[in-house]
Amino acid sequence: MEIPDMSDTKLSEKEQRILEAAIHIFSEKGFSAATTSEIAKSAGVAEGTIFRYFKTKKDILRGILIQALNAFSGKLVVSSLEKIFLASEGKDLRSIIREVLYDRLKLLDSVFPMARVVFTEAIYHEDVRDAIYENIISRALEAFEGYCRKAAERGLIRNDLEPQVIFRSMLGNLGILIAQKMLFSSQFAIQDWDKEIDRMTDVILYGIAPIRQPDHE
Amino acid sequence: MEIPDMSDTKLSEKEQRILEAAIHIFSEKGFSAATTSEIAKSAGVAEGTIFRYFKTKKDILRGILIQALNAFSGKLVVSSLEKIFLASEGKDLRSIIREVLYDRLKLLDSVFPMARVVFTEAIYHEDVRDAIYENIISRALEAFEGYCRKAAERGLIRNDLEPQVIFRSMLGNLGILIAQKMLFSSQFAIQDWDKEIDRMTDVILYGIAPIRQPDHE
Amino acid sequence: MEIPDMSDTKLSEKEQRILEAAIHIFSEKGFSAATTSEIAKSAGVAEGTIFRYFKTKKDILRGILIQALNAFSGKLVVSSLEKIFLASEGKDLRSIIREVLYDRLKLLDSVFPMARVVFTEAIYHEDVRDAIYENIISRALEAFEGYCRKAAERGLIRNDLEPQVIFRSMLGNLGILIAQKMLFSSQFAIQDWDKEIDRMTDVILYGIAPIRQPDHE
Amino acid sequence: MEIPDMSDTKLSEKEQRILEAAIHIFSEKGFSAATTSEIAKSAGVAEGTIFRYFKTKKDILRGILIQALNAFSGKLVVSSLEKIFLASEGKDLRSIIREVLYDRLKLLDSVFPMARVVFTEAIYHEDVRDAIYENIISRALEAFEGYCRKAAERGLIRNDLEPQVIFRSMLGNLGILIAQKMLFSSQFAIQDWDKEIDRMTDVILYGIAPIRQPDHE
C-alpha cells in the first residue's frame, strides 16, 4: 500500500469532493465492494475525472489514508488532548477523564466514516497498521505518558501502573463505547450520555472491585 | 444478508473444506477481494464444485456466519464461561478474572480468522450485527448478569455498578489486548502473558485512581 | 516484450483459433488499433475467453510472435531451403535461385499476415528484432553461408563475394517483390510470375552492367 | 484516410512544432499507441492547442503524410537524383551507383522518423499506399526510366533489362541496407560504409554469378 509523505499538500476542491464521496462509500461497503462509478456519481463528477486526480482506485484509498493520518495525528489526537491536560490544573481526575472521554467521543463521531475506512483497511494491510502506529498510536502514547507521569507525581493516579496499561484501558473502554454507539445503536440506545460517561469514568477510576472505605476520594 | 436458521445441520466433508478455505481467505483479504477461484484452489476442489454447495459467493459468507454464530453462542461463549464461574466458589475475584481473560483470549485465538470475517462483515451489514447481538452478545450478557449478581451478593464486586458497565469494561480491555496481539504484534510484542494479564486484571479490578490503603483485597 | 521459450508447446483448438483471429486482425490494423472484442468476435468466442488463454492483450501478441518464430526458424526457413540445395546437385545456379525465390515467395505468401504482424512489431520493439535475429536471421545466414561456400567451390557463384552480401541482395530483391505483390498489387499487377522471377534471377545473377559476351548461359 | 491536396501551404510555427513532435512519437510507437497528450507535451503546447490546428488525431497523421509526400516527391526524391545523373557525364557506372546509394542513404537517414511513420501507415492503409505510389514511386520510376534509357544508350547498363527491374533491384538492396542500419545496428554494426557501399554496388553491377573472363569490362 505504501502511504507516501503525509505532508498536507492542498487539495483542489474537486479532489476533495472525490475523496469525501469515496470516504462515504468505502465506509459503507468497504474498498473492494465500492465502484469508481458509484464514487463518481456521488461526487458529482464524470468517472474519468476521478482518474485525473487519482491514478488508480487504490490511490483514492491512499489519499484517504493520508488525509486520515494527518487529521488524526497532528491536529486532532494530540493537540486537543493537550488542551484538556493543560486546563486540568486543579481539577480532579474524574473531571479530566470525563472531559477526555467526551472529547474523543466527539472527535471520533466527526470522523467516523474516515476512521472506519482506515481501521478496516488496517485489518488487512500491515503497512496501514504500521502507518497508524507511527503516526497516531506512538505519538498519542508518547504524549499520554507525559501526562501520566505528571498526574502520578501530583498523586492523581496510581503510580504503580505503566502508562501503557492505563492507555489501553481507556482506549478499550472508549472503543467499546464507540462501537456501541455506531454499530449497535438499535440494541443499546444510549439516552443519557452524561450518565454513561460517568459510569465509564467510574469504572476506569476505581475498577470493579468493592470499594472499601467511603472515606477515600 | 439474512442469516437463516442457526441450527447445526451437519455439513459434508467437502462443504466443510470449502468453508474453511473461505474463512481463511476472507479473513486475509475480505469478502469482496477474495475470489471463488482462489477459495476453490485452497479447498482443493473445482470452482464449479463450490456452487454445488453454495448457490452464490454470498452464501459461502452466510455459511461462515452461521457456523461462527453457532460456535460462539452455544459451545464457546457461554459454556466455557459457565465452567469458570461454577468452579469459582471460594476463589478470589482476581483469580476468576484472570481465568476468564485467559480463557477468552485462548478462545479468540483459536477462532481468530473466523472472528475476523464475522466482525469485518458486521461493520458493513446491520443484519450481521443483529445476528451477532441476538446470538452472542445478548446471551453472553444475560449469563454475565447472573454471575455479576451472584458475585455482588458475595461481596466480590461492587454492587453499585450495572453488569453492562462491567461487561463493557472487560470486553474493551480484552478487545484491545486481542488487537494488540493479532495486529500490532510487531510493535507491541507481548513476551510475558502472565504479567500482561495480571496488569490488566489489576486495572479492571482497582481502576487507575490512587489506592489509598495497603489493606485492599 | 520478452518472448519466452520458443518450444512448440501444443495449443488447444480454441487457443489456436484466438491466435488466428488475432493474427488476422493485428495484421489488418496493427496491434494497438485492434480490440480484444473484435478478436473475440472473429474467433467466435466470448471476450472473457480470450483472457483465459492470454493473460493480457500483449500476451496474444507474444503468442503470435512465438508461433511465428517457431514457424519461420525451424520448419520453414532452413529446412525447405535445405531441400532445394540438397536437390541442387548438377543443376545450374539459375535454376537453383529460381527455385529458392519461388519457394520463399510461396512461403511468405502462406504466412503473410503473421509475417506482417511480426515485422511491424519489430519496427517498434528492439526485443522483437533481437528475437527475429536470433531465431531467423542468424540461422538462415548460417545455413546460407554453408551453401554459398559449397557453391563457390563448385564454381557456381563468384568467390570474391561475402555470403552476407549475396544474402542481402537476394533478400532485398525478394522483399521488394513481396511488397509489390502484397501492397502494390493494384499498381503493379504481376501477371506472369515465371517471367518476373526470371528477370529477377537474371539481375541477381548478372547484375545490371552490360554483359560482354552473348555466351553466358 | 484520404490525403488531401499536397500543396505546401505554409504552416504556422506551432503547427510545425506539433507535427514534428507527432512524427517523433508516431515513429517510436506507432499512430495508435501514441497519445495526443504525449504529443502535446513533447511539442510544448497544451493538449487543447493541438485540436486548434488539427481537428482530430487522424488529421495530425494526415498532416505528416502530406508533408512527407511533399518532401519525398518534389524536393528530395527526384531533384537530388537528377543532380547526380546530370553530373554523371563521363563517369563510370560504378561511381554513379555509389553516389546514388550514398545520396539515398543520407536522405533516408535525415528523414527516417518521418519515413517510418509513412511506411508503417502504408502497411495498413491502401489510400496511403496509393498516395505513395502517385507521389513518389511513379515519379521516381518515371525519372529513373529516363536515366536508364540514356545509360543504356551510352552502353553503361545492359539494354536487355527493363528499368523497373533495375529499379527494383536497387531499391531492394537499399531497403535492406537501411533496415540493417536502422533496426539491426546492434547485430550488424557497419563500420566501413565505403566498403559496404562498394560491395553492394559490386553485386548490383555484376551479380553473383562467376565472372567469366577477366577480360570483360
Place this chain on the structure above:
DNA sequence: TATGAATGAGAATTCATTCAT
C-alpha cells in the same frame, strides 16, 4: 457428483475531444 472451460455482465482505466476561462 465433480469438473473446469466458457461466458458475459460489470469493473477499472484510457484518451481523444470539448469548452469555459
Place this chain on the structure above:
DNA sequence: GATGAATGAATTCTCATTCAT
C-alpha cells in the same frame, strides 16, 4: 488564441456463475 480540466465512450480485464461432459 491558448489552456488544461472535464468528459464519457470505448477498451481492457475480472470473476461469479453456468453447463456440457
